[in-house]
Amino acid sequence: MPRCSPYKTINKFIKLYTQNDIWYLFSMKNVELIAYVISFIITLAIAVHIFNIIYGAFPWKTFDIKDETVEEGRADVVEDGEVGEVRIVGNVVYLPLPRRVSNVSVEEAILLRRSIREYLPNPITIDQLSMLLWAAYGVTDTRYGFRSSPSAGATYPLEIYVVVGEKGVRIGDEKYLRSGVYKYDVYTHSLRLVREGDFRDELAKAALDQPWVREAPINIVITAVFERTTRIYGERGRVRYVPMEVGHVGQNIYLMATALRLGTVVIGAFYDDWIAQIISASENETPMYIVPVGVPKEFRETTFEDIQRFIESRRG
Numbered sequence: 001m002p003r004c005s006p007y008k009t010i011n012k013f014i015k016l017y018t019q020n021d022i023w024y025l026f027s028m029k030n031v032e033l034i035a036y037v038i039s040f041i042i043t044l045a046i047a048v049h050i051f052n053i054i055y056g057a058f059p060w061k062t063f064d065i066k067d068e069t070v071e072e073g074r075a076d077v078v079e080d081g082e083v084g085e086v087r088i089v090g091n092v093v094y095l096p097l098p099r100r101v102s103n104v105s106v107e108e109a110i111l112l113r114r115s116i117r118e119y120l121p122n123p124i125t126i127d128q129l130s131m132l133l134w135a136a137y138g139v140t141d142t143r144y145g146f147r148s149s150p151s152a153g154a155t156y157p158l159e160i161y162v163v164v165g166e167k168g169v170r171i172g173d174e175k176y177l178r179s180g181v182y183k184y185d186v187y188t189h190s191l192r193l194v195r196e197g198d199f200r201d202e203l204a205k206a207a208l209d210q211p212w213v214r215e216a217p218i219n220i221v222i223t224a225v226f227e228r229t230t231r232i233y234g235e236r237g238r239v240r241y242v243p244m245e246v247g248h249v250g251q252n253i254y255l256m257a258t259a260l261r262l263g264t265v266v267i268g269a270f271y272d273d274w275i276a277q278i279i280s281a282s283e284n285e286t287p288m289y290i291v292p293v294g295v296p297k298e299f300r301e302t303t304f305e306d307i308q309r310f311i312e313s314r315r316g
Contacts, residue, residue, distance in 0.1 A: 116263025119294030263296030
């Protein structure tokens with residue numbers, strides 16, 4: 001069979017088509033030409049399929065941003081926190097940029113991590129809130145947009161909300177973040193006000209009246225958009241990968257809270273639909289976690305020497 005390059009084949013196809021001689025293409029004399037065209041179409045289809053898989057694997061192509069665009073304008077409030085600047089433009093709060101704020105090592109944070117449910121009636125700072133959200137789901141890679149917690153196929157199915165109480169977050173001397181429900185944008189490290197008002201009491205009722213939800217100055221609410229993961233991994237994404245990812249995020253919040261000497265606890269007992277209504281979640285979002293965070297009444301400390309003595313006593 002005579003050989004013909006794909007380039008010449010495609011040119012020949014285009015020439016015959018433009019000359020309205022399309023029927024000639026299907027004659028027995030052009031079997032090789034037809035084979036090349038079919039091969040080209042199949043190759044193109046495979047390439048498109050692979051591209052779609054890649055398209056769904058990177059966060060900036062799967063992150064669903066709705067009504068979160070902010071027009072450039074003068075900041076309504078610009079305040080210096082303890083370590084960084086916060087800028088508020090309309091309903092958007094640009095948080096202090098992530099940075100190192102603690103001298104607590106990973107080992108120490110793991111050692112001191114506890115579930116803490118009793119809080120002082122004190123606010124947390126905007127800098128602390130900034131670092132908690134960055135630790136939970138913030139960007140840690142500037143090339144691919146990877147985040148602080150692992151995600152199957154980098155599908156990133158989670159959304160992060162913050163329910164801020166009245167005078168729950170201090171942003172300056174005697175100045176506080178407006179109470180309300182905010183949604184976190186990982187790429188601009190900002191919060192968008194979704195609903196204004198103190199919703200902690202209603203949130204606590206929806207969480208079976210757990211008092212620490214009501215008493216904490218803030219509650220981080222994590223929701224999941226399962227379709228981002230299941231479209232690639234099927235049902236295993238729903239029953240395995242997404243719940244695992246929620247756990248990763250929860251532990252990150254625990255460790256950062258510990259490093260900041262804050263208290264937190266993760267909560268899974270609540271009415272899903274009620275929580276979704278309170279935070280104005282989208283229809284495809286399922287609430288997974290409520291994470292109250294506050295200044296602990298007591299911060300229990302353990303030393304590695306204590307752990308060493310405990311282990312040695314069990315060795316006999």
